[in-house]
Amino acid sequence: MLSIKNLHASIEGNEILRGINLEVKAGEVHAIMGPNGSGKSTLASVLAGREEYEVTEGEVIFQGKDLLELAPEDRAREGVFLAFQYPVEIPGVSSTNFLRTALNQVREYRGLEPLDAVKFLSLMKEKMALVEIDQKLLSRSLNEGFSGGEKKRNEIFQMAMLEPTLSILDETDSGLDIDALRIVSNGVNKLKSDKTATIVVTHYQRLLDYIVPDYVHVLYKGRIVKSGTKELALELEEKGYDWIKEEVDSAATV
Amino acid sequence: MSKDNQILEELTSKEYEHGWSVDYEADEAPAGLNEDIIRWISAKKEEPEWLLDWRLKAFRTWQNMSEPEWANVHYPKVDFQALKYYSAPKQAKKPKNLDEVDPELIAIYERLGISLNEQKRLQGIAVDAVLDSVSVATTFKDTLGKLGIIFCSFSEAVKEHPELVKKYLGSVVPMTDNYYAALNSAVFSDGSFCYIPKGVRCPMELSTYFRINAANTGQFERTLIVADESSYVSYLEGCTAPQRDENQLHAAVVEIYAASHAEVKYSTVQNWFPGDKEGKGGIFNFVTKRGICAGDHSKISWTQVETGSAVTWKYPSCILKGDYSIGEFYSVAVTNNYQQADTGTKMIHIGKNTKSRIVSKGISAGKSQNSYRGQVQVMKRADNARNFSQCDSLLMGDRCGAHTFPYIDINNPTAKVEHEATTSKIGEDQIFYCNQRGIATEDAVALIVNGYAKEVLNQLPMEFAVEAQKLLALTLEGSVG
Numbered sequence A: 001m002l003s004i005k006n007l008h009a010s011i012e013g014n015e016i017l018r019g020i021n022l023e024v025k026a027g028e029v030h031a032i033m034g035p036n037g038s039g040k041s042t043l044a045s046v047l048a049g050r051e052e053y054e055v056t057e058g059e060v061i062f063q064g065k066d067l068l069e070l071a072p073e074d075r076a077r078e079g080v081f082l083a084f085q086y087p088v089e090i091p092g093v094s095s096t097n098f099l100r101t102a103l104n105q106v107r108e109y110r111g112l113e114p115l116d117a118v119k120f121l122s123l124m125k126e127k128m129a130l131v132e133i134d135q136k137l138l139s140r141s142l143n144e145g146f147s148g149g150e151k152k153r154n155e156i157f158q159m160a161m162l163e164p165t166l167s168i169l170d171e172t173d174s175g176l177d178i179d180a181l182r183i184v185s186n187g188v189n190k191l192k193s194d195k196t197a198t199i200v201v202t203h204y205q206r207l208l209d210y211i212v213p214d215y216v217h218v219l220y221k222g223r224i225v226k227s228g229t230k231e232l233a234l235e236l237e238e239k240g241y242d243w244i245k246e247e248v249d250s251a252a253t254v
Numbered sequence B: 001m002s003k004d005n006q007i008l009e010e011l012t013s014k015e016y017e018h019g020w021s022v023d024y025e026a027d028e029a030p031a032g033l034n035e036d037i038i039r040w041i042s043a044k045k046e047e048p049e050w051l052l053d054w055r056l057k058a059f060r061t062w063q064n065m066s067e068p069e070w071a072n073v074h075y076p077k078v079d080f081q082a083l084k085y086y087s088a089p090k091q092a093k094k095p096k097n098l099d100e101v102d103p104e105l106i107a108i109y110e111r112l113g114i115s116l117n118e119q120k121r122l123q124g125i126a127v128d129a130v131l132d133s134v135s136v137a138t139t140f141k142d143t144l145g146k147l148g149i150i151f152c153s154f155s156e157a158v159k160e161h162p163e164l165v166k167k168y169l170g171s172v173v174p175m176t177d178n179y180y181a182a183l184n185s186a187v188f189s190d191g192s193f194c195y196i197p198k199g200v201r202c203p204m205e206l207s208t209y210f211r212i213n214a215a216n217t218g219q220f221e222r223t224l225i226v227a228d229e230s231s232y233v234s235y236l237e238g239c240t241a242p243q244r245d246e247n248q249l250h251a252a253v254v255e256i257y258a259a260s261h262a263e264v265k266y267s268t269v270q271n272w273f274p275g276d277k278e279g280k281g282g283i284f285n286f287v288t289k290r291g292i293c294a295g296d297h298s299k300i301s302w303t304q305v306e307t308g309s310a311v312t313w314k315y316p317s318c319i320l321k322g323d324y325s326i327g328e329f330y331s332v333a334v335t336n337n338y339q340q341a342d343t344g345t346k347m348i349h350i351g352k353n354t355k356s357r358i359v360s361k362g363i364s365a366g367k368s369q370n371s372y373r374g375q376v377q378v379m380k381r382a383d384n385a386r387n388f389s390q391c392d393s394l395l396m397g398d399r400c401g402a403h404t405f406p407y408i409d410i411n412n413p414t415a416k417v418e419h420e421a422t423t424s425k426i427g428e429d430q431i432f433y434c435n436q437r438g439i440a441t442e443d444a445v446a447l448i449v450n451g452y453a454k455e456v457l458n459q460l461p462m463e464f465a466v467e468a469q470k471l472l473a474l475t476l477e478g479s480v481g
C-alpha cells in the first residue's frame, strides 16, 4: 500500500530525514518509535504533504500513485489520514461544520454525492459511539479550549468519520488518561480492516498493548536503524535507546 | 519566492461579480456643483420651498468646510465639479405600482438576485430599490400600510408625509455635521424613508438595495428611520456598482431615531466595486450613519459587513440619550488588493445606565490597509455607563496593514469601559490541518475567516448571513499567506 524509498527531507536547509525506507502492506500495523527529535513527526508531516519540508531525494508510492506529487488535500482524499501530535484550534468553526465540509470534499473527489444533513448526522452518531465522544464537544469551536486528551480523542473521531486507508497516529496516546487510552485504542482497532493500514508513532509500550503492531521500527537521526516485531518495543521499554544509539554511532565513526 | 507568495500571486485574480452595467436612457443633471444644480435637483423632484432652503443652507456650509484628512486613507482628491449629481432612468410616466415599473429596470435587480416581484418572495422582505439617484420601486407597501408602517422612497415621503420628514430630517445628523454629510444634505437625490408607529413590531425585514449604474455620477442617498415608542424594526441595506476604471463617489447619510422602548436593528452588507487588483477604479464610500436612542430603554444595533469599495470612511454611531438605552456595533471589514478601510463607531453615553457593545473584526489581505477607529464617550450625567469593546484584526500575508485607534473619553467616575484588542495571522498550520482533512485551501480560508467573523455574522438575519459568508469567501479568494 505504502512504499517509502530512500526518503530525504529537510527544513530550512537542515536535513531531518536522511534516507527512510519503509514498506507497509494492507492489513498491517507498524509502530515507529525513537528518541525525541529523531524525525518521527517530520516523517508524518512529509507524508501528509506539509509544505515547509523539502523532499530532496527518494520516492513515496501510495496505492500505485506518486504521493509526493499530490497536494495535501488530495493525499487526504486518496485516503491518507494524520492524527496530529498537536491538533490545531480553529475558533468559531464547530467540529460538525468542519467535518461536514471535509467529508463532502472527500466524497466529491471520489465521485460521490454529498451527504445530506440527516445522513451526516446519523453517521456522526454512529462514530461518536465508537470513540465515546460527547456531542457537546463537537458543537464547540474545533479544538478551542479542548483539554489535551479531548483533542486527541477528537482526532480519532475525525479519523472514524473519514474512514482513511492509511492512518498515521502521531503520539495519540500522550495526554490520554488510562480509560481514554483504552477507548480510543478500541476505536482504532474497530476501524482496522484487511484493506487499511496503520502507522502508530509512540514512545510507550502501553499503547501497543492495545493496538498490537506487526512491526516495530526505531527511528534515529532521520533513519530507521532497527526493525523488529512487537518484542522490540518491550526490549526498548526495558533498556531504553542507548544501546541502539551506541550501535549506530559507533558504526558511523568506523 | 516562497510557495505561499506564489499562491497569493496566482489567486488574487478574483473578479467582481456585479461589475456589469446596463444602457438605459437617463435623465441627468449636467456635471458640476453650484446653487443652480441644487435648484435643478429640487425642482426635478418637485420639492417644497423649505427643503430647497435646507439644501442651499447645507451647500453654503459645505463650501466653507474642508475635506477631513485625519482618516488613515489616501486617495486622489475628488473633483466635485467633474461629477454629475443626478441621474435617473427615464420612465414615460411615474409608476404607481410595481406593474408599471419598466421591466428593464426590474431586470437589473433580477440580475443582482433581488426580486422585486412580491409573489416570488418566499420570506417577507420588503425592498426599496434605488438605482443611481432615484428609487425605482418599493415592494409590500400595502401589506405594511395596513399596520400603519410607512416604507417608501424619500421623495415620496417628502410629498406624502412632509410633517414627519421635516421633524426628523437632520435631527440626528445635522447638515453641518461633517464635510460629506453637508454635501449629502445639499445634493441628496433619493433614498428610503421608514416610520414604525407606536407599539408595532414590523413583521418583515425592510431593505434598501442601492445600485450605481451611471458613470461619473455621485450617489448621495439619504435614509431616515423613525421607530416610535415600543416599536421594532429590522432594516437591511445592500449595494453594488459596475466595474469602471474611474473612481465613483458614494456619500450617503443614514439617520435613525428610536423613541422609548423602541428597537432598531440596521444591517449592511456593503459590496461596492472595490477597484481592480492593481487598485484602479472603485467606489469611494464616505458615509455618515448615526442613530439616537432618544427615549429610555431604547436600543439601536448596527451590524455591518464591509467587503467592497476602494476607500471606506464610515463610523455608524449611537447617541445614547435615553436612560437604560443600549447601543451595539458589530462589524466585519475585509480589505484585499489595494482597498483601504477606515471604519468603526462612536458610542456617546448621555443617559444613565446606558450600555454599549462594540465588536469589530478586521480582515486584511493583499496590500490593503484596514483601520478600526472607535470612540467611547461618557458624559457627566451618564451614571453607571458600561462599554465593552472587542477589536480583532486578522492578517493574511505580510504586505497588508491593520491599525486600531481607540479613543476613550470618560467624564463620570462610575463608568466602566473595557477594551480588548488582538491581532493574529491566519495560521499556515490551520490551513494545513484543513488540507489534511481533504479541504482545499480556498475553502479552508473561507472556513477559518467565517469562524473568525462568526460573532458578527450571527447578528445578521439568516438570509443575509449566508450571502455575507459567501461574499467574505469571494473577497478573500486566493489571499492565503
Ligand SMILES: Nc1ncnc2c1ncn2[C@@H]1O[C@H](COP(=O)(O)OP(=O)(O)OP(=O)(O)O)[C@@H](O)[C@H]1O
Residues within 6 Å of the ligand: A011, A012, A014, A016, A034, A035, A036, A037, A038, A039, A040, A041, A042, A043, A085
Ligand atoms: N525549522 C527547523 N529548523 C531546524 N530544525 C528543525 C526545524 N523544525 C524541526 N526541526 C528539528 O527536526 C528534528 C525532528 O523533529 P520531529 O518533530 O520530527 O521529532 P520527533 O521524532 O517527532 O520528536 P518527538 O518525539 O519529540 O515528537 C528536531 O530535532 C527538530 O528540532
Ligand SMILES: [Mg+2]
Residues within 6 Å of the ligand: A040, A041, A042, A085, A170, A171
Ligand atoms: Mg513528534
